[in-house]
Amino acid sequence: MSATATTTENALSNVADIPKGEDGNRVYVGNLSYSATEEQIREFVAPAGGEIASVTLPLRFGRRPAGYAFVTYKNGDDAKKAVEQLNEKEVIISALAEMGDRKVKLEIAKPAEEVAELRKAKDEKRSAAREAAKIVKAEKATVAKEAADAAAVANASKEGETKPKKRKSKAKKPRRRLPGEGEDGEAEDETAVEESSKSASKGRIDAAGDGAEGEKKEKAPRAKKERKPRLELTGEESKNTIFVANLPFNVDDEALATIFTNLSINVKSAKIVKGIRRARPGSKPFRASKGFGFVELENESQQAEAVEKVQGTLIGDRQITAKVAKEMKPIEVEQAVDAETA
Template identity: 30%
Template sequence: RIYIGNLPFSATETEIKEFLGPYDLYYVTVPPHRFIASRNTGFAFVDFKSPEDAAKVIEELNGKTISDRTVFIQLAKPPSERRESRRGAHGGTAAEETPKDVVALAVEGEAAVKSTEMPADLTPRSNDENAPPANSTGKRPQRRRPAHKRGPPKEGIPSTTTVFVANLSYSCTTEKLKDYFGDYSPEWAHVALKRTPAFVLAKLAERGVTPRPPRALGFGFVRFADEETQKKAIAELNGKEFDGRAISVRVAIDSQIEKAKKEENGEVDGDEPAD
């Protein structure tokens, strides 16, 4: 997989494929702009069938132009490496002093000069024996809240008729999903959508900008007549390729299905998309 940056905002998948020429590519991903329908985000990812083709593209096309814009091409980094590089660019490693550490040192220095340090026997104490010890400034460090975990809920009642389908293409629609499961006579299908918040729609309307239609979030649900059909669909389609992507098919949870039905009926706020 390679990364192509500095693309024109009007570049399409077809134009990128023409730019890449005869190389045996597998899939082109051009992330759309979050709110403006006529723009992309200025970069793309391209998957090739062989690492040799990817290396040739980087060697021969890096620095070339598309619509008067000079693009740069490199191997795409895994998400973990991208996070590390961003972390290094905004403050260094964890071993380096943080802004809070610098403030603490400044307070200590000022206190030493003015000789106004609080005696040890007058240091405020907490009645909480489990509270973390105070630092050199006399203040106790704040406890961090556990990070919110995204994804399907762990608790809930497994459905006996509905499946959860993940890793769908962002261009997938409810009709396409239902047609794909057509051999199993689905009774209902739904693709989760990312809707533009109302306040953003208002701002775009003021500027005369056409908002992008709701975008698929990459997962959906399909309901069958009975549990036997549900299990058969899972056994036969889990891991199969659909619209260029290997999908994951598993038993859905009741809370997921309820949220999907609310979204389908327009009851989910655009500021809070379904998980």
């Protein structure tokens, strides 16, 4: 098997988002920089000619770039021509290479069935290695325990029975001198006892509070936090915001933005909507992704293009959906009060 084929198998075995397409029309482009974009890849394969149907940059675990791409041609001959002309072509200090000389690898992408078989074989090999490691570890632990037990028996036979540990004697604390007793425990005169009792009583009153009866001060009531106004849909479409759904739960704000930037879409902000979830009944609740979010674009003119490119993209084992978001506005105070009373 060639080094190029080995590189392809290793890459595909770790990433699930392989684009669909006719066998023989897709070209695998490997050994790329993680910062490579769709426009740069189109520019790289342009000298080979041919009509390109799509360019896809997969993500690892739905979060970071995988370092390779798929270029799907409308004609299988154009795909073969691109591989013949551009495979292992050196890219010198360009956006496709991180630093220095780098050879970009191209080959016809493998069918999904073959990739699944490679993935299955690798998983089985990894599972077998884990089981073998567990057996070796258990055997080592058994041998070590037997050796320790044998050493303990040998030491016990030589030294005999172990001596019981001596208990540490607790030192008696000196008795606290009561009011009215002198240094030697003798009673003081009545005047000293009375003054001592008054002093102790006054100390207790002062510690309890400022008043003579030790009344506690009333705490000031807490200031109520101002609630944010409720929002409602207006039915009007947003000019620069996109609603993205069916996302894997491990996709965060940064990963959501990366999906768009890898498609040469300028993102102003990306926000995953979170809510309270429980891992199982009775467990402690926690905040986690609800599987959808909103992306605000810097350029309104890219909205239609972004929806078309993102719609149907595979992230992990999910095919995400994208559409233009609806505008929202705050509910008036009077309406909110009426809604609560109703």
